[in-house]
Amino acid sequence: MQGLRQRPHAKVLIIGGGINGVGTFRDLALQGVDVALVERGDYCQGASGASSHMIHGGIRYLENGEFRLVRESVVERNRLLRIAPHYVKPLQTTIPIFSTFSGLMSAPLRFLTHKQQGKPKERGAFLIKLGLTMYDSFSRDGGSVPRHRFVGRKRALAELPLLHPGIKYAATYFDASVHNPERLTLDVLQDGERAGTVNGTAPGSATARASNYLSADSGAGVSNTGTGSIVRLRDELTGEVFDFTADVIVNATGAWVDLTNQALGASSTFMGGTKGSHIVLDHPGLLDACKGREIFFEHTDGRIVLIYPMGDRVLVGTTDVDADMSGDAVCTDEEIDYFLDLIGHVFPTLSVQREQIVYTFSGVRPLPRHEATQPGFVSRDYRIERHTGARTPGEGAAVVLSLVGGKWTTFRALAEHMTDDVLAELGMDRKISTAKLAIGGGAGFPADEAGVQKWIKANMSAGRDADRTAALLTRYGTRAEAVISYLDAGQDRLLRSTRELSVRELEFMAGHEQVGHLVDVLIRRTSLAFKGLVTGELLNEIADVLAGPLGWDTAAKAAEIHRAQEVLERYHRVQIHSLVA
Template sequence: MGLKDSSGHTNSATARGAERESVSRLRRRPKARVLIIGGGINGVGTFRDLALQGVDVALVERGDYCQGASGASSHMIHGGIRYLENGEFRLVRESVVERNRLLRIAPHYVKPLQTTIPIFSTFSGVLAAPLRFLTHKQQGKPKERGAFLIKLGLSLYDSFSRDGGSVPRHQFRTRQKALAELPMLHPGVKYTATYFDASVHNPERLTLDVLQDGEKAGGRASNYLSLASVRPNADGSSTATLRDELTAKEFTFTADVIVNTTGAWVDLTNQAMGAPTTFMGGTKGSHIVLDHPGLLAACKGREIFFEHTDGRIVLIYPMGDRVLVGTTDVDADMSEDAVCTDGEIDYFIDLIGHVFPDIAVNRGQIVYTFSGVRPLPRHDATQPGFVSRDYRIERRAQGGGAAVLSLVGGKWTTFRALAEHLADDVLAELGAERKISTAKLPIGGGARFPDSEAGIQQWIKTHMTAARDADRTAGLLTRYGTRAEEVIGYLDAGPDRLLRSTRELSVRELQFMAAHEQIGHLVDVLIRRTSLAFRGLVTGELLNEVAEALAEPLGWDAAGVAAEINHAQEVLKRHHGVEVHSLVA
């Protein structure tokens, strides 16, 4: 019977061929000083940090890396200007510092994002704001945030960027200038405020880069390994029973410290370890991706970030040739799959009309939907939008066995600082000291990444060949950063050909992914190793071609290939609103 992974996808547990190398490395030496459970960005970041300190660390993830909330984010690296009204000044300051830092150490994936707020009043919300700040509740009908409040917030926001800031300060525009810049905006706009944050177009690949940094430093990690149970040992360690979700085989693994970074599933993971907790109270956030040239053009390359009529802060922004629209914030039912509902889609279409009234949007222009559960703390009567986005670390002894550190909360932008904090707590448990800081350490393919468009073009020209044109070479740089040099070396070492269904992938590149990127399922390539699904580019022919190319390196027979195609169709339809009809192979 299949098991659900951290985002609700059902993993087939049919027997596979040879055991994966990532699992074999854990089975051959079934112990480590630290075992991290959960392969989202915070778990993976902590794994990297500890490995760089020389700690013997292992990580397991029951689904694929970055498959849960980390892969369902709004793709923003931001200071969180709206958290100011919650009084979370420490978090905003840390977020702005980390945003600036990621622009420097992960420039291959983290890019500056020009952001514009349309404003429809001057002083609205001035009286309601202090009450929201003090009570963290919305009293009565939402009061729109006017220009005065937004100006105040952006001025404070700018002040946090003074040390090491790398983005321009905010600017206000009057109605006339605002409509000259963005002519499709609602004609009732009074002002716009424009500032810079950052975006991450490939959060899944950034997570993979962080993971591989940790592996190169000596850490061991495997996806598709779930935690079945944990028992304490007399020597102060604990032994976990781990289950390979692809073969259904189990083995034991012993550690001195266990770190629970399973996000919204922290309480369920602690329950599996025999010590139930009630730390979490996650909220669901959904998004849609549109193929809509008119909306894309209206955004003029910038994110539109604004307050909808219900007081919820929402966003519209271009990602390549697609437009991302989000997000909702409703209490999550952990017994149900997190999927984007018809009601949420109606909400998104309505919010687009709130800002761009002359742009028609319909369901047929949606190419992808996604939803995740934010790993927020339990919040009881506090409304979802006011729940803290900050994090804390809960410690307990595992019945005389290993200490268990549970991460409650955490957001994408602060993952490096959070990982440093969590790693320091682990080092204290081990009686060890920090050897290296990650604050200035480039992440993966961000090392030596060209710092200008001219530099990027020169890199592309240098790595082109007669068989690999500029577009294909640029695509490799986008996907891997400067790690593309390693990929290119692999591609050039044997015969290769582009797929018939897309010029973005070749047979040999898929073999590289199979050998170096821990692919467990066909759908991992479509959603997390590439952006093909996100952009609505998955076809029946593509499913067949990718499955066939992966069959030999991953040991899939004809029945396995058919099962993987069926599994990919099911995941895309059920969780992402995408229906793909396969072809007869």
């Protein structure tokens, strides 16, 4: 944040710290562009952090006729498996199928109108086989996952015994998952910051600077000067306001693009986001029933839903309803009922109780305005809108490039397209492609389990056993080597309330990962909240450690603890007791 204050100008200002804004930041920095990024909350706090944690080609988008998007998504899925192997892993996916020819008549109508006419007709084996065959065809060049296979009822139940006994077939194919989307976003961000580091360490000298908790002030608008367009920025931690100038503004605020443009004096009506919710279950029976696979299927209302393991937890999602932008995106009781019902649809003998839900999350997808089109049929493709900000008498208009749409899987390709558009505005040429460039801790990541074990053995120490070392590799990829050097440079100890963190690791996060609030550590620097591992003791202990490096006095520390409690309860249905008095 200090770097932006001390040199309040950049060629390009990106507003929005989700994966698409951060991806564009990295790409522009690699081209040598003087770029700044601001995010009003924490990085990956919005829709990017509320995804289904999948990196996938989007087989269901074939029904929408989005062949370009599916082809690009499959290519990018395969690419991310190579350049971000520390976070992106192959995911075996099984579709339980209950009929053979169902949906043959209604599918063409859905394809042509993007609407569901009458009671949904489930997709039968013939349609699913056709879709998977087409899906495989997009992976022919550079594909790194096996092709799909079909089995009958007997074989399906032998592989997954708790599936509904009424199934007729099961189709299995591979996509990919990202278990740490928040940390992958941080890796992409830090790649950009490193690319923008110039000789010397003078404050503000870097040509790629980013700050969370820094928003475009809603009352400022955009005006123009001889040195660029002025945007008023507000520090959300201190309340300080200052002006920042840029030649090009990239609006990557997702579902809030129109609201951001309104604040910039460039009103638009591009967006029509839909809300998607998920629940996380601590349910050993359901975990075992999945056998390490994603169960991906069509529920009774025609909505495509999923159940899949994430470590020792199970993720269930997702809904797709028009979002009310005036309220919070939270998982409702009705959505939870829906999730419990869909689990029973494929695993009818399993009992799942609300008490087994350890975490919920919701986000608003940054979809284009869709008028009468039903949410499930709204395009997941993206486009870039060029428009101009408010005019100042005697001056030109500020160029604003707004991102409409976008999904996790295609963030690298999308960032490449946005960067090329920005370079055209600046009259610059691309210097480097990101297509084969490893992301963060994916560089040099072990290629197989033997390599992982070798890495763990090489980085263990007297005070750090194999489990702790493996946890660091999982959290940081090969960036864990720098973290371990930091840990070993002083006296360290594990927290009393969890074996997943140590005192010096928290200090490393505070000093190197732009932690603004206690809750940032719980939700986005670690998976403690996602796993349902947050306790009152943990909150107090982490707050005690962070207080020093972040300058919290007793009152600020207590406020952070209660803020974390409020966020977890309000947005994630997590209730924490035994807090500080």
